[in-house]
Amino acid sequence: MQLKKGQIIDLEIDAIAFGGRGIGRFEGRAVFVDGVMPGDKVRASLTRIKEKFMEAELVELVAKSAERIEPRCKHFGTCGGCKFQFMKYEDQLGVKKQHVIDALERIGGLKGVRVKNPIGSESEFYYRNKMEFTFGYDGEMNFALGMHLPGRRYDILDLDICYLQSELSVEILNRVREFCLERGWKPRKFTNNEGFLRSLYIREGKRTGEVMVNFVTSQSEGVDNIPKGFVEELEKLADIFGESVSSFYWTNVISKRGQRKRFEEKLIRGKSCLSEIMKLDNGDELKFDILPQAFFQVNTYAAESLYSQVLKYALVEPCKVAFDLYCGTGTIGLFLAKHLEKVLGIESNEEAVKAAVKNAKANGVDHIEFFTGDTGKLLKDLKESPDVVVIDPPRAGVTAKVIEQIDQFSPKTLVYVSCNPTTLARDLRLLTDLGFQLKEVQPVDMFPQTYHIETVCLLQR
Numbered sequence: 001m002q003l004k005k006g007q008i009i010d011l012e013i014d015a016i017a018f019g020g021r022g023i024g025r026f027e028g029r030a031v032f033v034d035g036v037m038p039g040d041k042v043r044a045s046l047t048r049i050k051e052k053f054m055e056a057e058l059v060e061l062v063a064k065s066a067e068r069i070e071p072r073c074k075h076f077g078t079c080g081g082c083k084f085q086f087m088k089y090e091d092q093l094g095v096k097k098q099h100v101i102d103a104l105e106r107i108g109g110l111k112g113v114r115v116k117n118p119i120g121s122e123s124e125f126y127y128r129n130k131m132e133f134t135f136g137y138d139g140e141m142n143f144a145l146g147m148h149l150p151g152r153r154y155d156i157l158d159l160d161i162c163y164l165q166s167e168l169s170v171e172i173l174n175r176v177r178e179f180c181l182e183r184g185w186k187p188r189k190f191t192n193n194e195g196f197l198r199s200l201y202i203r204e205g206k207r208t209g210e211v212m213v214n215f216v217t218s219q220s221e222g223v224d225n226i227p228k229g230f231v232e233e234l235e236k237l238a239d240i241f242g243e244s245v246s247s248f249y250w251t252n253v254i255s256k257r258g259q260r261k262r263f264e265e266k267l268i269r270g271k272s273c274l275s276e277i278m279k280l281d282n283g284d285e286l287k288f289d290i291l292p293q294a295f296f297q298v299n300t301y302a303a304e305s306l307y308s309q310v311l312k313y314a315l316v317e318p319c320k321v322a323f324d325l326y327c328g329t330g331t332i333g334l335f336l337a338k339h340l341e342k343v344l345g346i347e348s349n350e351e352a353v354k355a356a357v358k359n360a361k362a363n364g365v366d367h368i369e370f371f372t373g374d375t376g377k378l379l380k381d382l383k384e385s386p387d388v389v390v391i392d393p394p395r396a397g398v399t400a401k402v403i404e405q406i407d408q409f410s411p412k413t414l415v416y417v418s419c420n421p422t423t424l425a426r427d428l429r430l431l432t433d434l435g436f437q438l439k440e441v442q443p444v445d446m447f448p449q450t451y452h453i454e455t456v457c458l459l460q461r
């Protein structure tokens with residue numbers, strides 16, 4: 001029978017694909033459906049028909065999987081932020097482990113690899129140390145402060161509850177909404193110069209208890225749409241926050257056609273940085289001073305687990321020199337430096353390198369050096385001979401050229417940290433073809449309720 005878009009089909013879901021969609025089979029083809037889990041029996045409407053696979057939209061949950069649980073959040077299913085909330089946390093970890101195994105086997109052709117059970121996040125809710133809420137309008141053009149609705153470019157879901165950050169964060173969110181509504185302040189519109197509210201960032205030091213709020217507005221160059229006395233108003237907002245917020249910023253983003261946006265930052269009250277501490281399993285500890293725009297891992301405790309694992313693998317053999325490639329703000333390198341004679345880091349983002357240099361100074365580490373630029377261009381010119389190389393690339397993984405260059409340095413130990421099992425599997429294949437042996441694979445869950453998974457791999461030669 002010829003299948004058509006909009007046709008209703010019945011399916012039993014038997015797996016979850018990387019990306020979070022459920023997979024069932026219909027007439028021999030895989031069908032991907034959002035919002036379902038293994039064991040669910042569903043009725044779905046076909047939205048895309050391809051030779052090898054199809055996509056469909058859930059119409060009715062005919063029979064629920066016995067493993068389904070009631071999602072905690074009332075915004076579940078609309079918000080799109082916590083796709084796995086209908087699964088017990090241990091089941092989420094099982095699905096994520098299977099994604100890593102599947103990628104290694106199917107993409108990397110690496111069978112029989114020892115993939116350990118994922119290290120779970122200490123808390124499955126309230127784990128984020130940073131949230132960005134957007135000002136905008138809901139589908140009916142009402143004021144909204146919350147998250148972008150999935151699949152809709154402009155519409156914002158007005159959030160009054162979210163379980164990803166602390167309860168204090170939600171309180172701040174609701175206070176700010178109230179404050180803006182009382183003053184008749186409007187979110188910016190993309191179509192004209194009306195409104196000026198852009199976003200609200202809330203950051204928390206999970207180990208220090210500090211809180212940074214960054215109130216972000218938008219302005220087109222030459223258009224004076226920020227209300228008179230705005231700073232005085234923000235000071236009133238700071239009074240409302242009181243002691244609970246240690247650092248309160250106003251950032252105005254100024255845009256001009258054809259030019260890069262300019263950011264004007266003003267500290268309204270409190271400290272200029274948010275301090276956070278990281279403690280590893282081996283007792284090592286570092287302190288970080290984080291500026292409003294700076295990158296920092298969003299789940300502090302899970303990042304500690306990740307880095308503890310990286311150190312365990314990196315220091316598996318006695319060593320003196322390490323490379324930290326794609327080093328971001330230098331966190332891994334700084335922890336490694338405590339045990340080594342020399343560490344060299346490469347990172348393309350200039351701001352991140354500046355923060356890395358500051359972090360090194362603040363923690364009294366003077367035998368680490370950072371290089372700004374593309375790893376593919378800089379790596380070959382590094383003058384040291386590393387015993388261990390750590391790579392933590394973005395989702396796209398590393399290029400074959402970088403892998404060749406790593407090979408030229410002949411490190412005994414290579415630690416690959418990845419946030420994407422698909423590109424990890426591709427790269428591990430290339431590395432094992434060069435003679436590296438994949439010894440162990442340890443997934444670490446930094447993002448409960450989502451499909452994301454980090455993986456730390458130990459390779460030796």
Ligand SMILES: C[S@@+](CC[C@H](N)C(=O)[O-])C[C@H]1O[C@@H](n2cnc3c(N)ncnc32)[C@H](O)[C@@H]1O
Pocket residue numbers: 297326327328329330331332346347348349352373374375376392393394419
């Ligand atoms: C997954 S993050 C690594 C974060 C860091 N290791 C940490 O734990 O905080 C990947 C980093 O690679 C950087 N990056 C992306 N492409 C790069 C390239 N071609 N060369 C060097 N760094 C790059 C990004 O700016 C980003 O900071």
